[in-house]
Amino acid sequence: xxxxxxLAFFVAAWVICLSPGPGVLSTVTAGLRYxxxxxxxxxxxxxAGAIFTLVVAGVxxxxxxxxxxxxxxxxxLLGALYLIYLGVQQLRSEAAPxxxxxxxxxxxxxxxxxxxxxxxxxxxxxxxxxxxxxxxxPQFINPHAPQVAQYATVVxxxxxxxxxxxxxxxxxGVKALRLMRNPEAVRWINxxxxxxxxxxxxxxxxxxxxx
Numbered sequence: 001x002x003x004x005x006x007l008a009f010f011v012a013a014w015v016i017c018l019s020p021g022p023g024v025l026s027t028v029t030a031g032l033r034y035x036x037x038x039x040x041x042x043x044x045x046x047x048a049g050a051i052f053t054l055v056v057a058g059v060x061x062x063x064x065x066x067x068x069x070x071x072x073x074x075x076x077l078l079g080a081l082y083l084i085y086l087g088v089q090q091l092r093s094e095a096a097p098x099x100x101x102x103x104x105x106x107x108x109x110x111x112x113x114x115x116x117x118x119x120x121x122x123x124x125x126x127x128x129x130x131x132x133x134x135x136x137x138p139q140f141i142n143p144h145a146p147q148v149a150q151y152a153t154v155v156x157x158x159x160x161x162x163x164x165x166x167x168x169x170x171x172x173g174v175k176a177l178r179l180m181r182n183p184e185a186v187r188w189i190n191x192x193x194x195x196x197x198x199x200x201x202x203x204x205x206x207x208x209x210x211x
Contacts, residue, residue, distance in 0.1 A: 001142060001150045006157070009140045013158050017165040022122045022197075027166045029090065029193050030115055031173025039170045041112040045119025046166060047159055052124045054155055078125050080205035086118070087197030090190050 001009075023046050030039035141150050 001140065001145065001153055005140055005142075006153060009154065010157055010161070013161040014165070017158075017162045022126065023119075023162075023166065024169050025193060025196055026086075026119055026122050027169045028173040028176075030118075031170035032176055032193075033173075034111060034115070036170055036174045038111055038115065039173065040167075042115040042119040043163060043166045043170065045116035045121075046123050047119075047163060048116070049120045049123025049126075050158060050162060051155065052120075053126070054151075054158065075125060077205060080201040084198050084201035086122075087194045087199075087201060090194030090197055092194075 026042055026046065027039065030042040140154065141147065
């Protein structure tokens, strides 16, 4: 992979990672509810999910997903149902005042694991990510050069840009957390993000591949 090719991919990766989607919703809500430090577990889960989709595309399973309408539909619906589930959970969340991380008591030891699994599932159950990796990544890969080094470069680049962008979105959530201490504001926040998760789930369920 030449430097010019990598630079083009680097720019494309930033555009992709900064684009609003389920991952962004997940990071903002995690930062809003738990603060920056705990929300890092959600980001770690997102990266694990991203690595999964990259590996799936890299080993050729993505080609099976792309060619099989049944496999694609099953994974797509699983991802859509999970996003809708997150939305319903957000809508049902208690409208308790949101406290800043330094004010919150130490509790819920299972939160890091839950946030990690949430991030993992959000990315791993999104077939659009696998299809993107399958259709876009090969354009930046030189078939006549060593493949492992090129894919390693792509993976590191994607993870770097995604971690940076998700940290930024999480910080936005934390900023909102410090401003939103009113139960009524929390109620509207839950409604807003819950609705966005449900909309994202419905959009994913209605997503169809280009012929």
